[in-house]
Amino acid sequence: MGFLTLIIFSVVGVSLFKGQYWSCSDDDGTIVTKQDCLDKYGEGAWVQNDSNFDNIIHAMRTLFILTTTEGWSGVAYIGIDTNGIDMQPIQDNSPGRIWFFIIFMIVGSLFIANLVVGVIIDQFNKSRDS
Secondary structure: OHHHHHHHHHHHHHHHHOOOOEEEOOOOOOOOEHHHHHHHHOHHHEEEOOOOOOOHHHHHHHHHHHHOOOOHHHHHHHHHHOOOOOEOOOOOOOHHHHHHHHHHHHHHHHHHHHHHHHHHHHHHHHHHHO
16 A cells, blocks of 8 residues: 555656756856756756656655655755756745645655554564463
């Protein structure tokens, strides 16, 4: 159940965010596209966020990290700021995309809670049988 849920959310995440977790590291407010960044600052300035949805593997890794609730809001804010493939993010450009992260956090939290409860019950049953 958990792995299948992760795959489903990964596919949805890739379809929503593929190629959009990139930005210009030296943005001075004039950068709109990847080409603008490369023309102004060179090859090393167009960078990808460590947590991204460019393929299923990266999406699953990102979502697994989100299930720990460590830094999930930062990843969500980047998702809200997305502006398109090879486009510089714009603050609060797509506020409706927060629903993807909220729904995943609810489902992911329930999944983690079920795992913890399962381990506790398993340990209780093992100690009772001994």
